[in-house]
Amino acid sequence: MGLLDEHKSERRARILAAARRHVARHGYDGLTMRDLAQAARVSVPTLYNLFGGKDAILTAALAESVERVAALHVPADTTYFGRALLGFDAGMTMIADAPDFYRRLIPLFMTSPEARPIRMRTELGFLALMTANLTAARDAGQLAEWAEPRVVAGHMFAQYMAAFLHWGVGEVDLDGFRTLALSGICHLLLGVARGRFAEEVAARARELTPRVAALADTRPTQEAPHARSAD
Amino acid sequence: MGLLDEHKSERRARILAAARRHVARHGYDGLTMRDLAQAARVSVPTLYNLFGGKDAILTAALAESVERVAALHVPADTTYFGRALLGFDAGMTMIADAPDFYRRLIPLFMTSPEARPIRMRTELGFLALMTANLTAARDAGQLAEWAEPRVVAGHMFAQYMAAFLHWGVGEVDLDGFRTLALSGICHLLLGVARGRFAEEVAARARELTPRVAALADTRPTQEAPHARSAD
DNA sequence: CCTGTTATTTTAACGTGTTATAGATTCATA
DNA sequence: TATGAATCTATAACACGTTAAAATAACAGG
Numbered sequence: 001m002g003l004l005d006e007h008k009s010e011r012r013a014r015i016l017a018a019a020r021r022h023v024a025r026h027g028y029d030g031l032t033m034r035d036l037a038q039a040a041r042v043s044v045p046t047l048y049n050l051f052g053g054k055d056a057i058l059t060a061a062l063a064e065s066v067e068r069v070a071a072l073h074v075p076a077d078t079t080y081f082g083r084a085l086l087g088f089d090a091g092m093t094m095i096a097d098a099p100d101f102y103r104r105l106i107p108l109f110m111t112s113p114e115a116r117p118i119r120m121r122t123e124l125g126f127l128a129l130m131t132a133n134l135t136a137a138r139d140a141g142q143l144a145e146w147a148e149p150r151v152v153a154g155h156m157f158a159q160y161m162a163a164f165l166h167w168g169v170g171e172v173d174l175d176g177f178r179t180l181a182l183s184g185i186c187h188l189l190l191g192v193a194r195g196r197f198a199e200e201v202a203a204r205a206r207e208l209t210p211r212v213a214a215l216a217d218t219r220p221t222q223e224a225p226h227a228r229s230a231d
Numbered sequence: 232m233g234l235l236d237e238h239k240s241e242r243r244a245r246i247l248a249a250a251r252r253h254v255a256r257h258g259y260d261g262l263t264m265r266d267l268a269q270a271a272r273v274s275v276p277t278l279y280n281l282f283g284g285k286d287a288i289l290t291a292a293l294a295e296s297v298e299r300v301a302a303l304h305v306p307a308d309t310t311y312f313g314r315a316l317l318g319f320d321a322g323m324t325m326i327a328d329a330p331d332f333y334r335r336l337i338p339l340f341m342t343s344p345e346a347r348p349i350r351m352r353t354e355l356g357f358l359a360l361m362t363a364n365l366t367a368a369r370d371a372g373q374l375a376e377w378a379e380p381r382v383v384a385g386h387m388f389a390q391y392m393a394a395f396l397h398w399g400v401g402e403v404d405l406d407g408f409r410t411l412a413l414s415g416i417c418h419l420l421l422g423v424a425r426g427r428f429a430e431e432v433a434a435r436a437r438e439l440t441p442r443v444a445a446l447a448d449t450r451p452t453q454e455a456p457h458a459r460s461a462d
Numbered sequence: 463c464c465t466g467t468t469a470t471t472t473t474a475a476c477g478t479g480t481t482a483t484a485g486a487t488t489c490a491t492a
Numbered sequence: 493t494a495t496g497a498a499t500c501t502a503t504a505a506c507a508c509g510t511t512a513a514a515a516t517a518a519c520a521g522g
Contacts (some may be wrong), residue, residue: 060287109336110400111341111399150444151414155419162390163389165342188415188419189422191418191422202422210380213381
């Protein structure tokens with residue numbers, strides 16, 4: 001509450017900002033604790049006092065971004081499919097905001113135990129939105145009666161994550177990521193949607209299929225430049 | 232061809248075996264190049280001469296395992312769904328063989344540029360099998376006419392990978408991995424399968440749904456023990 | 463203003479992956 | 493068997509993440 005804590009907050013902010021900038025430009029391995037300390041006008045042990053380590057710093061930077069999307073407002077005056085698209089696009093615009101930063105941190109985000117809270121937050125946010133959406137669809141008779149909204153939402157999230165990973169390792173570009181994830185989600189909904197919901201999903205799946213097929217054809221079959229090393 | 236190359240092969244084998252053993256027990260970070268050199272009765276620079284680095288060594292160990300599943304024989308005298316299950320099970324038994332080893336290396340396998348050839352090999356193998364299977368199903372009138380086998384197979388692979396990742400970070404156990412991946416694949420096929428293919432898929436999806444729902448309920452909501460650090 | 467507490471810095475060190483250099487060993491060949 | 497060419501080893505070093513220790517600065521309360 002005192003000035004002491006304010007200074008601590010300032011330092012934290014300076015460190016996170018410097019880390020963001022540096023990672024976006026030079027990648028995870030390109031960021032050294034000694035450089036970061038100098039850029040943030042702070043000593044190395046302070047980095048450890050305030051955060052705990054390199055991964056913890058980048059994790060905190062990631063968490064900041066995720067929180068920004070957490071408070072998400074999805075209007076109810078669209079179709080079930082339209083609502084699903086809105087939630088999907090929110091995550092996409094966040095990534096499009098600073099693609100290099102996210103891309104460089106995908107290994108950390110995907111697998112590190114440090115980043116598990118962020119993963120949970122992302123997944124639970126997605127699941128909550130989609131589960132509510134699918135439950136409403138089921139109540140309106142636009143979902144197969146045996147289908148479990150939460151289970152279906154989980155499989156949708158799997159499609160999203162797999163496409164995210166494909167983008168992270170450089171297999172597809174940002175547009176390909178979007179196409180891939182959307183097509184996967186539509187394919188998934190295809191078997192459980194009914195009525196108008198089903199019609200919309202089917203139309204979109206048909207439209208996306210050739211684009212996904214084209215994507216697969218243009219994928220590099222040889223090694224991509226090492227994304228993790230510093231440039 | 233000469234004795235010189237044989238000795239080199241022996242060294243490579245010794246190094247890979249020692250790395251396997253050590254990683255399964257103490258994890259990625261628990262394996263140091265100096266320890267590995269000693270365990271393989273080899274000097275540290277030799278590790279770099281023969282492989283190129285730590286990641287390259289583990290990548291080579293992973294590649295060995297993947298190659299063992301590559302030569303896969305799938306009998307044609309089953310239903311399309313049965314054949315899909317066979318290919319799926321092959322990958323599962325490989326993982327069940329040395330789960331600790333694979334689990335510890337998931338971050339490397341999933342995201343490292345070094346491991347891209349292995350990822351491609353895995354993905355292409357899966358896609359080839361499933362695409363052939365789906366194409367045959369389409370020719371037999373058991374697949375929606377607008378569906379693209381390769382695209383559907385890609386989305387199936389996404390379900391598989393997402394479940395794999397969930398297992399790798401400790402979100403579900405090996406049985407949960409199997410249940411999750413199968414349910415996802417069945418949900419995905421649900422919208423494009425027709426005839427008897429569709430009946431089998433639908434029956435399996437209905438059967439798996441409650442199990443996946445139960446899985447989601449028992450998931451830990453707090454932090455798991457750090458899997459990457461040495462024990 | 464002084465004092466005690468707390469936070470930050472300084473400095474040094476440890477173990478790590480990685481690499482260069484020079485010396486020893488091992489193989490193929492004459 | 494002796495020579496030459498690879499190849500491995502030994503040693504040392506570098507930069508990195510991380511942490512411990514003591515010294516210094518900044519704060520809160522009297």
